[in-house]
Amino acid sequence: MNVAYIALGSNIEPRKFHLDQAITRLRQHQAIAVKKQSPIYETKPVGYADQGDFLNMVLEAETSLDPEALLDVCQQIEQDLGRKRIIPNGPRTIDLDILAYNHENIKTDRLIVPHPRMHERAFVLAPLHDIAPNLILASVDKRVAELWKQIESSSGKDVSLWTQNGSGGE
Ligand SMILES: Nc1ncnc2c1ncn2[C@@H]1O[C@H](COP(=O)(O)OP(=O)(O)OP(=O)(O)O)[C@@H](O)[C@H]1O
Numbered sequence: 001m002n003v004a005y006i007a008l009g010s011n012i013e014p015r016k017f018h019l020d021q022a023i024t025r026l027r028q029h030q031a032i033a034v035k036k037q038s039p040i041y042e043t044k045p046v047g048y049a050d051q052g053d054f055l056n057m058v059l060e061a062e063t064s065l066d067p068e069a070l071l072d073v074c075q076q077i078e079q080d081l082g083r084k085r086i087i088p089n090g091p092r093t094i095d096l097d098i099l100a101y102n103h104e105n106i107k108t109d110r111l112i113v114p115h116p117r118m119h120e121r122a123f124v125l126a127p128l129h130d131i132a133p134n135l136i137l138a139s140v141d142k143r144v145a146e147l148w149k150q151i152e153s154s155s156g157k158d159v160s161l162w163t164q165n166g167s168g169g170e
């Protein structure tokens, strides 16, 4: 069985509902078993500032799907949940990115894994660090804990734990 890490993000309300829907659809897929769910973080938008804050989280899943078939499932879920690609890095109901797939380095026309920008993104590394601190990213040959430590002091302020009733910590 293959192990994949998938990042989820939403900054169009209802944000939590969009995350829940994506998780439900992944769980319903017969070739995907969600093994771990990170906490949810509320995060400042990166790349295109003039948009609302995101909810971000990361899942660990076992799957018999190959990487491109897993991407198909992720993109179908994005479509089903009304994702529109209008502004690069802009607002979205839901975004699903494949962060890692086993310890493979994958480069095809449709897919780069590990995700090429993940090691600089607090909105990815904070939740990934919660569920997989010892994961080694094949692209840079570094542990997630080390990557998170490198950016935590500069970018840690842009992410905070989120809870439904608004009492999330720092
Ligand atoms: N690891 C990956 N996970 C998901 N999509 C990927 C990956 N690598 C390449 N892609 C490609 O990226 C394309 C653009 O994806 P998308 O529009 O969701 O980008 P984005 O999420 O806005 O930006 P970013 O990739 O920086 O997070 C997709 O069509 C997909 O083929």
Ligand SMILES: Nc1nc2c(c(=O)[nH]1)N=C(CO)CN2
Pocket (backbone or CB within 6 Å): 008, 009, 010, 043, 044, 045, 046, 047, 048, 054, 056, 089, 090, 095, 123
């Ligand atoms: N905070 C945050 N910023 C982003 C996000 C995201 O999920 N969270 N996704 C982006 C493109 O994938 C660009 N910027």
